[in-house]
Amino acid sequence: MTAQKNAQTEHKQFKNPPIVELIAELRWGTPPVMEVTPGKLLELPIGSFSAHELFYKKFADKIAGNGYSQLERLIPEGFPSMPFQPVYRYRKSKEVADSTLYQLGVGIFTANVVPPYQSWVKFRPILENGIKLLLESFAADPNKQNINAINLRYINAFKESLLKGEGAKKFITETLGFKIELPQAILDQTTSSDEVKPLLKLSIPLKSNHQMMLTVAEGKVNEDESILMDIAVSLKSEFDQTADAIMRTFDEAHNSIYTVFVGITEKIHDVMGIK
Amino acid sequence: MEFQNVPIEIGDNENIVRCICSPFHVDSKGKLKPGAYEPPPKSDEVSVIRSDIMGANFCKAKAKELETAKKFYKGLAVLQAGHIRSEGAEVVDSRIEYEGHADIKHGHKTTPGEPPPPEIVYLLRERYKKLAKIANYHEDPKPTVIDWQGPSLIYSEIAES
Amino acid sequence: MITYRSSEPEYSILADTLTTEITPSLTSRYSFEEMHYFFIIKETINNQSVGHSLPQHHFFQNALITIGKEYKDLENLIYDLSKLEFNWDGYGALSISQSVILHALNLANLLKLFPRFPNPEISPKPNGTLSFSWETNDGGACIEIGNTRFSGYLKMGQQKKPALFQGQSSAINFDLIAYIYSELFLPIALPTEPLTRIQIEE
Numbered sequence: 036m037t038a039q040k041n042a043q044t045e046h047k048q049f050k051n052p053p054i055v056e057l058i059a060e061l062r063w064g065t066p067p068v069m070e071v072t073p074g075k076l077l078e079l080p081i082g083s084f085s086a087h088e089l090f091y092k093k094f095a096d097k098i099a100g101n102g103y104s105q106l107e108r109l110i111p112e113g114f115p116s117m118p119f120q121p122v123y124r125y126r127k128s129k130e131v132a133d134s135t136l137y138q139l140g141v142g143i144f145t146a147n148v149v150p151p152y153q154s155w156v157k158f159r160p161i162l163e164n165g166i167k168l169l170l171e172s173f174a175a176d177p178n179k180q181n182i183n184a185i186n187l188r189y190i191n192a193f194k195e196s197l198l199k200g201e202g203a204k205k206f207i208t209e210t211l212g213f214k215i216e217l218p219q220a221i222l223d224q225t226t227s228s229d230e231v232k233p234l235l236k237l238s239i240p241l242k243s244n245h246q247m248m249l250t251v252a253e254g255k256v257n258e259d260e261s262i263l264m265d266i267a268v269s270l271k272s273e274f275d276q277t278a279d280a281i282m283r284t285f286d287e288a289h290n291s292i293y294t295v296f297v298g299i300t301e302k303i304h305d306v307m308g309i310k
Numbered sequence: 311m312e313f314q315n316v317p318i319e320i321g322d323n324e325n326i327v328r329c330i331c332s333p334f335h336v337d338s339k340g341k342l343k344p345g346a347y348e349p350p351p352k353s354d355e356v357s358v359i360r361s362d363i364m365g366a367n368f369c370k371a372k373a374k375e376l377e378t379a380k381k382f383y384k385g386l387a388v389l390q391a392g393h394i395r396s397e398g399a400e401v402v403d404s405r406i407e408y409e410g411h412a413d414i415k416h417g418h419k420t421t422p423g424e425p426p427p428p429e430i431v432y433l434l435r436e437r438y439k440k441l442a443k444i445a446n447y448h449e450d451p452k453p454t455v456i457d458w459q460g461p462s463l464i465y466s467e468i469a470e471s
Numbered sequence: 472m473i474t475y476r477s478s479e480p481e482y483s484i485l486a487d488t489l490t491t492e493i494t495p496s497l498t499s500r501y502s503f504e505e506m507h508y509f510f511i512i513k514e515t516i517n518n519q520s521v522g523h524s525l526p527q528h529h530f531f532q533n534a535l536i537t538i539g540k541e542y543k544d545l546e547n548l549i550y551d552l553s554k555l556e557f558n559w560d561g562y563g564a565l566s567i568s569q570s571v572i573l574h575a576l577n578l579a580n581l582l583k584l585f586p587r588f589p590n591p592e593i594s595p596k597p598n599g600t601l602s603f604s605w606e607t608n609d610g611g612a613c614i615e616i617g618n619t620r621f622s623g624y625l626k627m628g629q630q631k632k633p634a635l636f637q638g639q640s641s642a643i644n645f646d647l648i649a650y651i652y653s654e655l656f657l658p659i660a661l662p663t664e665p666l667t668r669i670q671i672e673e
């Protein structure tokens with residue numbers, strides 16, 4: 036209940052947020068004893084073509100009840116499915132304007148949302164429902180595996196409207212606050228330190244035992260010139276296999292990302308526009 | 311000591327030697343490999359020698375008897391009986407083979423040409439790995455000399471790598 | 472240039488049959504369609520390639536792709552092990568049968584589909600089987616191959632019990648190897664590709 040309450044706390048919401056995608060990901064996989072006979076497909080929960088198709092279909096039937104009736108196969112039929120690669124994508128029908136979808140593959144489930152992204156509070160029930168239906172789809176599976184890793188990832192793209200006319204280096208180092216001090220030996224070689232293009236990739240152990248991966252770089256996001264800030268929080272653990280327990284972990288991850296994001300973007304809250 | 315007076319019971323602190331002859335029992339860096347403690351087919355017993363009683367020269371002589379044109383004596387590996395027992399195997403005197411002979415009994419006989427069930431593969435491999443890791447393996451510095459020229463065959467604790 | 476070197480002779484691909492694509496995670500994806508089969512390779516940022524393919528012999532007849540595996544070393548080792556004679560360990564060990572050797576070569580053949588899959592330690596066993604084993608800081612796996620059956624396990628460090636496999640040796644296939652590869656060597660922290668197309672300037 037505390038986790039739900041945290042999730043529903045009134046976090047700041049922005050009219051013009053830089054988020055371009057939110058990905059909530061679950062992973063699982065450990066094979067049990069299996070018997071293999073020549074000519075028959077390997078009966079594995081991860082890797083067996085026929086066993087997986089049943090699982091994907093089971094989930095598809097359940098999620099269709101929530102309007103996600105449009106299936107897209109990402110890997111050709113008959114092609115080997117690599118672990119942790121989505122095989123199916125589940126969307127709402129084309130007639131319904133919706134920015135969310137689910138993906139399911141060998142040992143992996145994701146719930147994705149692209150703009151217009153409203154808030155964690157609005158996305159949370161979609162994620163939770165997907166997890167409940169995933170666990171239900173597992174329940175009838177004799178090769179049921181335990182979910183053992185979660186990852187929550189926010190992909191942000193600061194486009195021109197949010198940069199306040201600053202170049203990439205100045206925006207990253209001064210506005211976002213990632214101070215970079217170049218050695219004098221490099222400064223002596225360059226005509227302009229302002230034209231240095233930073234690319235930061237940080238792996239940060241959090242007090243919550245989660246791991247944060249943060250990437251900040253200049254680049255293109257959906258073909259638009261942007262400053263990319265990719266923040267992900269992950270945790271590998273033996274979770275209680277319930278939607279509540281898993282959602283609590285996602286809530287913790289979200290809180291970490293939210294705190295970092297709001298802190299880092301403080302200087303541009305005015306252009307992001309607080310609702 | 312007359313061997314007939316040697317007790318059949320093997321105490322936990324007694325040093326037990328495995329003769330190492332195969333190139334497949336030692337890796338390229340001179341470390342003992344798990345295969346050194348595997349039994350022959352249809353058996354769960356690994357031949358070892360009660361070295362405290364029989365002495366290092368006896369152990370070397372027995373190891374040299376295993377040599378062929380293609381397989382050379384390499385050295386001696388020492389464990390205490392207590393180490394073996396703590397990994398789930400037993401060590402028993404088997405003087406019917408020869409005086410000083412003992413067996414490590416793993417409790418699972420292998421089928422020629424086929425692997426055991428996977429839970430046994432796991433159990434045995436973990437045991438072999440641990441025994442190879444904790445054993446004091448001494449490569450013989452002078453394998454062609456009759457007497458043992460290597461270190462004492464008294465087990466000493468070494469830091470796990 | 473990417474070349475495939477798993478067996479003689481090397482094969483070459485016509486440039487106009489190859490399509491290339493830069494992926495959102497800054498890898499290169501090369502794909503071509505030949506005889507209704509698909510072959511897709513991804514090249515990582517560090518210039519190592521990871522490939523997916525259907526293991527059909529005739530499929531490779533028009534491909535020139537490097538995966539950089541030490542396949543020849545594995546193959547040579549297995550051939551050497553086939554020459555072991557009875558009593559190779561001094562304690563009555565059995566020689567390795569042709570049947571086991573063939574199954575082992577099949578397994579080695581599957582391993583080459585995963586260029587980043589480190590070579591296993593291959594050990595002969597006294598009962599005439601061959602053991603393929605991998606050990607990492609995070610866990611280990613073992614496949615023991617016999618005349619007709621295989622048996623093995625995979626255990627990750629955080630698990631209390633290992634995952635177990637067994638079956639007919641002739642049925643060892645891509646799925647099992649992919650499983651071991653993904654558990655031991657595919658970083659779980661590696662995220663899935665987003666829907667968003669991302670290109671980072673370097």
